[in-house]
Amino acid sequence: MKIVLHICCGVCAAGVVERLTREGHEVLGYFYNPNIHPLAEYNRRLEVAQRVAAEFNFSLVVPPYLPEEWHKETVSLENEPEGGKRCEVCFRLRLKQTFNYMKEQGGDAFTTTLTVSPQKSALLVNQVGGELGGERFLVRDFKKKEGFTRSMELAKKWALYRQHHCGCVYSQTSPARPGS
Numbered sequence: 186m187k188i189v190l191h192i193c194c195g196v197c198a199a200g201v202v203e204r205l206t207r208e209g210h211e212v213l214g215y216f217y218n219p220n221i222h223p224l225a226e227y228n229r230r231l232e233v234a235q236r237v238a239a240e241f242n243f244s245l246v247v248p249p250y251l252p253e254e255w256h257k258e259t260v261s262l263e264n265e266p267e268g269g270k271r272c273e274v275c276f277r278l279r280l281k282q283t284f285n286y287m288k289e290q291g292g293d294a295f296t297t298t299l300t301v302s303p304q305k306s307a308l309l310v311n312q313v314g315g316e317l318g319g320e321r322f323l324v325r326d327f328k329k330k331e332g333f334t335r336s337m338e339l340a341k342k343w344a345l346y347r348q349h350h351c352g353c354v355y356s357q358t359s360p361a362r363p364g365s
Contacts, residue, residue: 187211188323189287189295191279192245193218195233196347197298200336201327202241205296213290214238214245217282219255220275221352230352233345240343246286254278255353267356268306275353276313284318296323301332304351 188210192198198214205212216234221227227250238245258278262271280297287295295318300307307326314322327333340347 186293187213187291189213189215189283189290189292191283191295191297191299192216192234193279193298193302193352194230194348195235195237196336196340196345197301197327198234198237199240199339199343199345200332201298201301202237202243203335203339204327204330204332206241206243212241212243213292214243215283215286215295216245216247217279217286218352219250219252219278220259222252222354224250226348226352229346230348236343236345237339248282248286259353259355263355265355267304267351271353271355272305272351273309273313276310277317280310280314280322281317284314284321287318287321294318294321294323296325298327300325301327301336303328303333 188205190201190212192214202212216231218227221230231247235245255278258274259271262274265271276299283295297310299305299310311324315324
C-alpha cells in the first residue's frame with residue numbers, strides 16, 4: 186500500500202518508517218509543519234527528516250513553510266495548555282494538508298508520526314485523522330510495541346538532533362496538561 190506519512194520530525198519518522206516498510210508499505214514522507222517556531226528550529230527538524238529519508242531511502246516532500254497559516258488557526262488558543270484545544274486544531278491543519286496531498290498523489294492511505302510521541306494523544310490524533318480521511322486514514326499508535334523506544338535507538342545510533350517540545354511557540358512556555 187502507498188502511504189503518505191505526515192512527518193513531524195526525523196526522530197519520530199525513524200521508527201515509524203521502519204515499521205511501515207517492514208509491513209510492506211511504500212512510504213512517501215510529507216513534512217508539513219507550519220507550527221514549528223522559529224525558522225531555525227524548523228530548518229533543524231527538516232534537516233533531520235531529510236537525513237532519515239536518505240537512511241531509509243524514501244521520498245520526502247516539503248511544501249512551503251507558511252507559519253502564518255498555523256497562527257491564523259490558533260490565534261485565540263495561545264493560553265491553552267500543551268495537549269489542549271490548540272493541539273487538536275494543529276493536528277487537524279497538518280493532517281488535512283496531508284490528506285489532500287495523498288489524494289493528489291493517488292496514495293492509498295495516509296497517517297502520521299505524531300502518535301509515536303508519548304506526549305501526544307494517539308486517541309485524539311487518530312480521531313482527527315479518521316474524521317478527515319475516513320477509511321483512508323491508517324489508524325495507529327506507533328508508540329506501542331516499543332515504537333518510541335525504537336525511534337530513540339535510531340536517533341542515538343545516527344546521532345540525530347532531538348527536540349524537547351512540540352515546536353510551536355506556545356509549547357515552549359506552556360505547561361503540559363496532565364495525561365496529554
